[in-house]
Amino acid sequence: MSKKYVDLETLKYILYDIHKLEDLLTRERFQDHDMESLNLFIDSVKEFSDRELYPYFQEMDATPAYHKDGTVIVHEQVYKVMLQSGELGIIAAAFDYEDGGLQIPFSALQAAVYIMDAANNHLPGYPSLTQGAAELITEFGSQVLKDTYVSKMLSGVWGGTMCLTEPQAGSSLSDIVTRATPTANDFYKITGQKIFISGGDNQFSENIIHLVLARIEGAPKGTKGISLFVVPKNRPKEDGSLEYNDVMTVADFQKMGQRGYCTTHLGFGDKDDCRGWLVGEEHKGLAQMFLMMNGARIAVGRGAAAIAMAAYRTSLQYANERPQGRKLSADGKKNPSEKQSLIIEHPDVRRMLLLQKAIVEGSLSLVMLASKYQDIVATATSKEEKEKYHLLLEMIIPIVKTYPSEAGAESVDNGLQVLGGYGFCTDFTLQQYYRDIRISALYEGTTGIQSQDLLGRKVTMHNGKGLELLATEIMQTIMVASKDDELKGYAAILGDKLKLSQKVIGKLMPFAMKGNYERYLSDANLFMEYMSIVVLGWLWLEMAVDAKKEVGNADRKYSETFYESKIHTMKFYFKYEVPKTNSLAESLMSDEVVTIKNDKEYII
Amino acid sequence: MSKKYVDLETLKYILYDIHKLEDLLTRERFQDHDMESLNLFIDSVKEFSDRELYPYFQEMDATPAYHKDGTVIVHEQVYKVMLQSGELGIIAAAFDYEDGGLQIPFSALQAAVYIMDAANNHLPGYPSLTQGAAELITEFGSQVLKDTYVSKMLSGVWGGTMCLTEPQAGSSLSDIVTRATPTANDFYKITGQKIFISGGDNQFSENIIHLVLARIEGAPKGTKGISLFVVPKNRPKEDGSLEYNDVMTVADFQKMGQRGYCTTHLGFGDKDDCRGWLVGEEHKGLAQMFLMMNGARIAVGRGAAAIAMAAYRTSLQYANERPQGRKLSADGKKNPSEKQSLIIEHPDVRRMLLLQKAIVEGSLSLVMLASKYQDIVATATSKEEKEKYHLLLEMIIPIVKTYPSEAGAESVDNGLQVLGGYGFCTDFTLQQYYRDIRISALYEGTTGIQSQDLLGRKVTMHNGKGLELLATEIMQTIMVASKDDELKGYAAILGDKLKLSQKVIGKLMPFAMKGNYERYLSDANLFMEYMSIVVLGWLWLEMAVDAKKEVGNADRKYSETFYESKIHTMKFYFKYEVPKTNSLAESLMSDEVVTIKNDKEYII
Known part of the structure; x- marks a missing residue:
């Protein structure tokens, strides 16, 4: 079933050849890894997905999770995948060694989880959210909190969630009312309601x-x-037992x-006995949560891109x-x-089919780009490098959340x-x-929230510095492509669209x-739609530049057709998608x- | 629940004021009807929909139809609605008096069934298909066939279906292989398989x-x-009993x-005992079926427009x-x-919301336009009139099938x-x-088939005469709008888009x-998308022209806000939707x- 739900060749091409994973490996944090070991990691996750995720895809839809006797009954594969994600090191992959992690590059991990998403999108959220919750504890929590929770979470024995939304507030986090009352002890009393909590409970996990x-x-x-508080379903007592x-x-x-x-819908402190432990500083909860939110938003884009990939392979x-x-x-x-x-x-x-291919593989490249930026920010060796890639990442975040979600849905529709x-x-x-x-x-x-983030915060941050940096990256690809007779026409079009975006902002x-x-x-x-097309046009042009370089190369890695198909899909994108910027600009202006x-x- | 799932005011406005139902009533066929009786008919269907359709909408989704013991088990409301559709005259509404019908204008019937679609789209297909099947028999069948089947169908006691698709052929009807073997009697022996047969069976209907x-x-x-053959599930014997x-x-x-x-998936003649009676001439089946197909395609557009209406009202x-x-x-x-x-x-x-309103009410106007053309063709008093409106109808058919389906889905998505x-x-x-x-x-x-029909057959038919007639209709509205200071800018834009469409065709x-x-x-x-936007732009401009005329009128029928909302929605359509024609034209050329x-x- 090699290409049944994912095109592994294209995934590796984008991660290794386009976004050059190998370049990251020179960084100190990743020094124990080489391309062979990371390739093996990705292959093992593919094998795991073939075996434990893909076969249950339809079954999990037919037998949805449901509430019963105060818990949620989920498919038994949820627990299996949690534990095996722990065993295979998927949950711990990107953590520091000192926190029990493997210091695998975030990009390589995203590529691996992408495979899981494509195999069965109902499952990877459980280990992924557990990872995100553990990350908040390791990043901001006290040593006691780390010691108490993190290793059980990274092994997949305990699950984790993020509880933001409340019934009366929805997307408006300033209106949340869940209350934390200080006590004489090290904990607060928590009371309130949280809704839309993914992975909020199940009949298997002990905590x-x-x-x-x-x-x-x-x-x-x-x-x-x-x-921000850690609030366990069951609190560990000193003897290690749970209450x-x-x-x-x-x-x-x-x-x-x-x-x-x-x-799930969760209620905290109905009997006034719900304890929560503060993570980091008072009143800094949202900022801390939002530091992790970038990863969560890349994850949504990754998941959407992967679903669209699986749908494309099937059609x-x-x-x-x-x-x-x-x-x-x-x-x-x-006749x-x-x-x-x-x-x-x-x-x-x-x-x-080509529309799907353009959206699916373009989205994958976008996800890998954002992941690479995340890796560079995390391992930057100078203040300048950190600031540059931080701003580039911030620019891309709303787009990587939105484009695969919106265009991905259109792709599946096709x-x-x-x-x-x-x-x-x-x-x-x-x-x-x-x-x-x-x-x-x-x-x-x-999508509305992301779009306001892009135009309202990201375009204006640091006096437009992020946008300028992004434009410079795009211009570099345009300049390289301009030197190629077959590509220069597309490069010119992309340059025009970039200029037009500045006109739109100027208006x-x-x-x-x-x-x-x-x-x-x-x-x-x-505006989000406009900028997404420009970014995707850029990523496709970048792919075509590489493919042109390799296609005539005698010792190329992939087949001639493989490279030609990338160039062909770029042309498709420029014929059918890029022109949409004109009508968008007309409406915007x-x-x-x-x-x-x-x-x-x-x-x- | 007056506007819970349908805006009856807008429906009547579009049918009565925009497409001027009253003008049809001067025709001989409709001489027994007046606006009051038709209004009453529509209101009675609304009351019927409130009572027998809308309350079962979610329930019918939760308990889907399924196959059991050689039949299909459907919700009991199916049978109730079939019988009451018979009693209320909905199935027979548009038939000739001599066939047991009421000679109600097709447009008025479409408006009524639109309400049913909006209330619960799982139900109206049963009576609608029965009506279509009965129409084929009355139009092309022998007197014996008419006498045997039609009255039971129009009363809703017997159901009806259209059986076209086969597993190996799909949309390619030239590849169907279901066989009819002549016998010494008046019937043929039928053998074959048909799939995707809507309303193909149920546990209630005796036939x-x-x-x-x-x-x-x-x-x-x-x-x-x-x-084309009539093939009953149970064949009536001479004594009236069924076999x-x-x-x-x-x-x-x-x-x-x-x-x-x-x-459903139906098998005919498994035991070599399936009898079919020829309808009309040998080898003319597809042409006959396609005469009825126009009605079926309007019905799909109507249904989609109605679902989008219900979704809009809810959101x-x-x-x-x-x-x-x-x-x-x-x-x-x-703060x-x-x-x-x-x-x-x-x-x-x-x-x-405005995008939905623009698509929903625009689609409704499109459905009513096609229905009006259908009425005029059926009652034309001269060869010229018949030919003109026949060509206009043929032009609109693929669009009325497609636009509400595609844009309607986008509307619901929003x-x-x-x-x-x-x-x-x-x-x-x-x-x-x-x-x-x-x-x-x-x-x-x-949508692919409809688009090929539009560009491949309809644009080229009679040397482009249909397209020319449509353009003339659009130009008339443009000319009227050009005389209004507020509307003339929009009129000019629409004129440009019409010209650009000619350039596209020229290319x-x-x-x-x-x-x-x-x-x-x-x-x-x-091209379909392009022409749909032009046609919808026209229909919105037409609505704005009327609204402008009425809004300051002291004895206007509806509120000031009602008319202003139509003008406002037209402006929305021209700001956000009409510009899309530019990028479409760019791709097309x-x-x-x-x-x-x-x-x-x-x-x-």
């Missing part, structure tokens, strides 16, 4: 460690009064997709096997005596369409990918300057204001 | 009448050798959405009730001490997003609309002339060819 945002009594209003910590599983949300990945296989219809002959008719064509021979089906009526039937997995991927544009900050910025932020941000979603509320309500 | 495409032995290959006709229900396809509307209600976040103040910050805003106050939410995480949860209906509407782009000819046509049909049609889907297969396969 789940919740990282909870709450407000210490008397804290300032808004996001500046939020603190129930008054964390109640109130319900499990039933969802349209990703039904095997539970989404491609179908298109290569299903005969239907015939080519038109020169008189515009079809019914001729053999039927395979549907992959029809231009419209090819368009749908994959479903390739199968015709069968795409809508539950015997085929396309409809499941279609349902599963839809959550990506919602969780960890909706919008005065609104911000004049304090009209509502107007400045009103079309942030369109229009003086017609129709989405800002005035005295009358026309939306009826 | 289901299948209209089956099959090939008489020795018939020519391809679509010219296909004939099993060897039509086997093999399976029921389980689907992602529209789960209460069964989709609008949520946006008006859910507080979350705050407006940005002049320093770009939010957490302020009361939370309702989400309808955020520009991005307003954009998603509705789901308005609800944030709740949109993905099964407690809310948005996710169900999201799943349900997705079938619309697949059945009765996929493509030479490929067809040179016999390169594959290249001519390779981007037919983009590009000389880069990447979707036509050559010697090498790059899609890997």
